[in-house]
Amino acid sequence: MIHTKELSKSYNGTTVLNVEELSIPKGQSFGLVGNNGAGKTTYFSLLLDLIKPSTGRITNNNVVVDQSEDWKPFTSSFIDESFLIGYLTPEEYFYFIGELRGQNKADIDTLTSKFEDFFNGEIIGKKKYLRDLSKGNQKKAGIVAALIGNPEVIILDEPFANLDPTTQIRLKQILKDLAEKQGVTVLVSSHDLMHVTDVCERIVVLEKGHVIKDLETNLETLKELEVHFAGGAMGSQEEE
Amino acid sequence: MIKHFINLEWKQYFRSSYWQKSMVINILMVFFALSFVAMFLGLGFSSLFILKKIFPNQDAFVVANSFIFFWVIGDIVMRFFLQKLPVMSVKPLLILPVKRSTVVNYVLGKSAVSFFNFLPLFAIIPFSIMLINDGYAASMIITWMFAMILVVLIINFLNFIIEAFSAESELSFLPLIIVVGALFGLDFFNILPIRALLGDGLTSIANNPILILVPIAILAMCYWYNFKILKQKLFLDSSLKTKVTEVNAADLSWTKRFGDIAPFMQLDLKLIWRNKRTKSMAMLMVIGLLYGLFFYPQPMYADKEFMFAFIGIFSTGFFLINFGQFIPAWDSGYYKMLMSQNIKYEQYLRSKFVLMVMSVAIMFILGIPYVYFGWKILLAHFAAGIYNIGINSHIILYGGSFNRKKIDLDKKAAFNYQGTGAVQWLIGIPLMILPMGLFALINWLVGFGAAITVLIVLGLLGVVLHKKLMKIITKRYLDSKYKMIDAFSQDS
Numbered sequence: 147m148i149h150t151k152e153l154s155k156s157y158n159g160t161t162v163l164n165v166e167e168l169s170i171p172k173g174q175s176f177g178l179v180g181n182n183g184a185g186k187t188t189y190f191s192l193l194l195d196l197i198k199p200s201t202g203r204i205t206n207n208n209v210v211v212d213q214s215e216d217w218k219p220f221t222s223s224f225i226d227e228s229f230l231i232g233y234l235t236p237e238e239y240f241y242f243i244g245e246l247r248g249q250n251k252a253d254i255d256t257l258t259s260k261f262e263d264f265f266n267g268e269i270i271g272k273k274k275y276l277r278d279l280s281k282g283n284q285k286k287a288g289i290v291a292a293l294i295g296n297p298e299v300i301i302l303d304e305p306f307a308n309l310d311p312t313t314q315i316r317l318k319q320i321l322k323d324l325a326e327k328q329g330v331t332v333l334v335s336s337h338d339l340m341h342v343t344d345v346c347e348r349i350v351v352l353e354k355g356h357v358i359k360d361l362e363t364n365l366e367t368l369k370e371l372e373v374h375f376a377g378g379a380m381g382s383q384e385e386e
Numbered sequence: 387m388i389k390h391f392i393n394l395e396w397k398q399y400f401r402s403s404y405w406q407k408s409m410v411i412n413i414l415m416v417f418f419a420l421s422f423v424a425m426f427l428g429l430g431f432s433s434l435f436i437l438k439k440i441f442p443n444q445d446a447f448v449v450a451n452s453f454i455f456f457w458v459i460g461d462i463v464m465r466f467f468l469q470k471l472p473v474m475s476v477k478p479l480l481i482l483p484v485k486r487s488t489v490v491n492y493v494l495g496k497s498a499v500s501f502f503n504f505l506p507l508f509a510i511i512p513f514s515i516m517l518i519n520d521g522y523a524a525s526m527i528i529t530w531m532f533a534m535i536l537v538v539l540i541i542n543f544l545n546f547i548i549e550a551f552s553a554e555s556e557l558s559f560l561p562l563i564i565v566v567g568a569l570f571g572l573d574f575f576n577i578l579p580i581r582a583l584l585g586d587g588l589t590s591i592a593n594n595p596i597l598i599l600v601p602i603a604i605l606a607m608c609y610w611y612n613f614k615i616l617k618q619k620l621f622l623d624s625s626l627k628t629k630v631t632e633v634n635a636a637d638l639s640w641t642k643r644f645g646d647i648a649p650f651m652q653l654d655l656k657l658i659w660r661n662k663r664t665k666s667m668a669m670l671m672v673i674g675l676l677y678g679l680f681f682y683p684q685p686m687y688a689d690k691e692f693m694f695a696f697i698g699i700f701s702t703g704f705f706l707i708n709f710g711q712f713i714p715a716w717d718s719g720y721y722k723m724l725m726s727q728n729i730k731y732e733q734y735l736r737s738k739f740v741l742m743v744m745s746v747a748i749m750f751i752l753g754i755p756y757v758y759f760g761w762k763i764l765l766a767h768f769a770a771g772i773y774n775i776g777i778n779s780h781i782i783l784y785g786g787s788f789n790r791k792k793i794d795l796d797k798k799a800a801f802n803y804q805g806t807g808a809v810q811w812l813i814g815i816p817l818m819i820l821p822m823g824l825f826a827l828i829n830w831l832v833g834f835g836a837a838i839t840v841l842i843v844l845g846l847l848g849v850v851l852h853k854k855l856m857k858i859i860t861k862r863y864l865d866s867k868y869k870m871i872d873a874f875s876q877d878s
Contacts, residue, residue: 229723
């Protein structure tokens with residue numbers, strides 16, 4: 147579904163991302179982990195054609211993302227709060243995204259009603275603008291908006307951050323169902339190793355812009371990741 | 387403590403990206419400031435002569451005092467729009483061991499050294515010197531000078547009280563209108579002759595220095611009241627926390643008839659009504675509409691036909707210019723999302739275009755009463771409207787693709803230069819000067835009818851070529867997509 151080839155991005159001579167090759171098949175739940183500055187958000191931004199690659203290309207369902215806009219109808223994403231329109235209510239925002247994705251109000255109402263648990267009664271019908279919601283609730287609205295219109299690829303940057311434990315567990319279930327039952331390709335990034343190993347079939351570790359581990363998730367994965375990142379911490383301690 | 391505050395302010399000012407990015411605006415502001423200083427100096431040195439000339443039989447000093455009332459009113463109005471309470475970012479200070487009252491005193495004290503308080507000195511001091519030169523007793527004039535400084539400070543603090551009320555009220559100009567209207571009304575209808583009271587008061591202070599305690603007391607009261615309001619606000623849960631507003635939803639289903647651009651039009655209309663900056667811009671449309679009244683009633687403009695075209699362009703295109711020049715920066719807060727969504731750029735731009743065309747039509751219709759000043763004016767407005775629709779709308783959309791500045795929607799519009807770059811100044815030339823010059827030239831060479839025809843034909847040409855022009859504009863936007871995303875995601 148998503149193929150990355152010889153992709154790199156550099157700012158003023160500093161390379162922040164350099165991926166030789168990375169293929170994500172359809173229906174895979176894919177996790178991206180790495181420390182701050184590893185290049186996770188850069189990769190997602192390249193995938194969404196928000197920044198221009200220095201070299202190489204990403205194809206999404208055979209569409210080269212920086213040459214054609216045809217990937218947009220089947221790809222949806224939530225990167226950060228700047229994806230929200232602050233002066234709309236959550237409902238208006240959902241309807242707006244829905245209209246862009248060819249869904250009518252009834253479709254949206256059906257979809258959002260499925261997420262009543264997830265919203266915990268704090269999003270719908272509150273007569274509040276998105277800018278006035280708490281960070282956590284903004285995130286919930288943004289994530290659900292990314293599910294509108296039956297996308298085939300969903301990209302979520304740090305979806306678990308700022309969410310309460312109950313919502314985190316519910317979100318994990320939602321993401322798993324999407325990949326397993328509906329064949330949606332789900333890409334998430336996270337700092338929380340436990341959450342990614344719970345959700346993703348495959349985990350890629352980025353470090354300073356390079357892919358340094360590509361793991362099939364199994365019972366040992368969490369252990370392995372913990373050892374890897376702890377090793378990094380010890381290593382840097384020793385260096386000091 | 388104060389030393390630390392000043393240090394913080396200094397860094398905040400010179401390290402802000404705003405300062406570093408917009409030298410042009412800073413230079414412009416300095417230029418404005420200097421020209422004001424020059425004006426006030428001129429006023430200070432010349433007013434004694436002028437007063438003596440106009441009121442040869444009266445004491446110039448007493449006459450001057452009787453005019454102070456108008457100054458006070460003018461000063462309040464001007465400050466309301468230009469001067470803001472110099473709030474420092476207090477949030478990080480709240481958890482540090484700094485007394486709240488220290489912070490408040492510092493903020494208020496800082497406001498006293500504002501440019502707006504020094505400006506009157508440039509008039510007051512020369513005027514005092516002239517008076518002493520003219521033979522008035524030096525002790526009396528110096529007392530008067532101090533009284534005037536106190537008046538200036540009273541206005542300073544009074545303004546912040548008005549602004550505090552205006553921040554809370556929905557109609558933000560209302561407190562100002564009430565205060566100024568009340569002061570003026572009381573005097574005008576002779577209910578309370580404030581103007582005379584103020585004049586007499588100042589004269590008697592000058593003659594009787596002990597009375598200076600009265601303005602000192604008033605100043606102390608204003609300061610104390612400001613202190614009270616501000617101290618109350620220094621809690622996270624009051625002013626620092628963003629105010630939650632109840633949603634006002636309007637039925638926008640009528641936009642459906644515009645087909646595929648309907649979602650964007652609804653979004654734009656909500657954008658305009660629900661954000662401070664756009665809302666005050668919409669309010670300013672009234673001024674744009676009434677702009678002609680500054681000129682048309684005066685006989686000296688009655689035969690200056692090129693002015694008709696200028697005012698026509700300005701008043702029918704007021705919304706077009708003010709809204710259009712910040713396309714697409716209005717959407718800068720969520721531009722990334724729009725760019726990753728399933729939208730066509732052309733639809734997005736066409737929605738803005740339709741909105742601008744509608745505004746021109748509405749402004750023209752509302753301006754029809756100008757026909758009272760002559761049918762030529764109406765005709766010129768009509769031609770200007772067509773020109774706005776056909777040419778200016780496309781120019782401004784094209785210019786928008788050069789926008790690289792983010793806009794914070796929650797700030798007021800008047801004298802808010804955020805998001806303004808060199809583009810906004812440059813684009814004014816083809817937008818206003820070009821049609822006016824063209825009109826003036828043809829009007830002078832051939833005649834009024836021909837000039838009108840040229841504007842209309844040019845406008846219609848633009849309408850005919852609309853599809854083609856939009857293609858060029860869309861391409862331009864697509865080409866600068868990455869630059870815009872990058873610029874809009876940076877805080878200014």
